[in-house]
Amino acid sequence: xxxxxxxxxxxxxxxxxxxxxxxxxxxxxxxxxxxxxxxxxxxxxxxxxxxxxxxxxxxxxxxxxxxxxxxxxxxxxxxxxxxxxxxxxxxxxxxxxxxxxxxxxxxxxxxxxxxx
Amino acid sequence: xxxxxxxxxxxxxxxxxxxxxxxxxxxxxxxxxxxxxxxxxxxxxxxxxxxxxxxxxxxxxxxxxxxxxxxxxxxxxxxxxxxxxxxxxxxxxxxxxxxxxxxxxxxxxxxxxxx
Numbered sequence: 163x164x165x166x167x168x169x170x171x172x173x174x175x176x177x178x179x180x181x182x183x184x185x186x187x188x189x190x191x192x193x194x195x196x197x198x199x200x201x202x203x204x205x206x207x208x209x210x211x212x213x214x215x216x217x218x219x220x221x222x223x224x225x226x227x228x229x230x231x232x233x234x235x236x237x238x239x240x241x242x243x244x245x246x247x248x249x250x251x252x253x254x255x256x257x258x259x260x261x262x263x264x265x266x267x268x269x270x271x272x273x274x275x276x277x278x
Numbered sequence: 279x280x281x282x283x284x285x286x287x288x289x290x291x292x293x294x295x296x297x298x299x300x301x302x303x304x305x306x307x308x309x310x311x312x313x314x315x316x317x318x319x320x321x322x323x324x325x326x327x328x329x330x331x332x333x334x335x336x337x338x339x340x341x342x343x344x345x346x347x348x349x350x351x352x353x354x355x356x357x358x359x360x361x362x363x364x365x366x367x368x369x370x371x372x373x374x375x376x377x378x379x380x381x382x383x384x385x386x387x388x389x390x391x392x393x
Contacts, residue, residue: 194379213379256381262377262379263330263376271322272322274321
């Protein structure tokens with residue numbers, strides 16, 4: 163069966179420090195990969211998605227970047243964190259084959275980031 | 279324009295009662311999928327149920343069912359015989375189009391089940 167791992171679970175970082183969040187998927191090949199952010203009490207905002215190694219689509223201009231160095235690895239980064247980067251970050255995957263719009267996204271457990 | 283609209287920020291229901299969570303959507307694409315997720319206080323996103331735009335029957339999964347009214351562009355989630363463990367945030371979401379890479383979420387409804 164497929165599993166998705168996301169770490170760390172919580173992170174407290176000072177303003178101006180770098181960020182690296184990692185997500186890996188097991189049990190599947192060529193997945194679509196996603197990074198979402200959720201502000202407190204709000205819905206999920208899509209930040210980035212990737213349909214293959216090195217292929218990144220950005221949804222929202224921001225202080226963050228994403229990379230996909232391997233097929234099942236997705237990394238969210240920042241060179242200098244802002245206070246507004248605080249939030250709950252969720253990684254997700256979905257199959258790339260078959261009828262795409264029929265497939266749910268499967269989420270990791272999330273990383274709660276607090277920028278101080 | 280909002281693709282997914284959930285008009286109920288919060289709902290309070292007595293245990294064992296049925297509850298309906300509203301969701302309306304906006305798309306001009308004939309091919310789309312509608313999804314409901316549950317987010318407990320721990321933060322994980324749990325996939326509950328799916329409805330495809332070409333499905334003739336309403337989707338059901340255990341105590342969850344989807345009241346799909348295509349002409350009205352609504353896909354309401356019905357939870358029968360609610361339990362205390364159903365207390366959580368609930369999100370409606372949509373993927374549209376044959377190459378639908380993105381899943382777009384509504385703002386969510388916070389459901390509280392009272393004993």
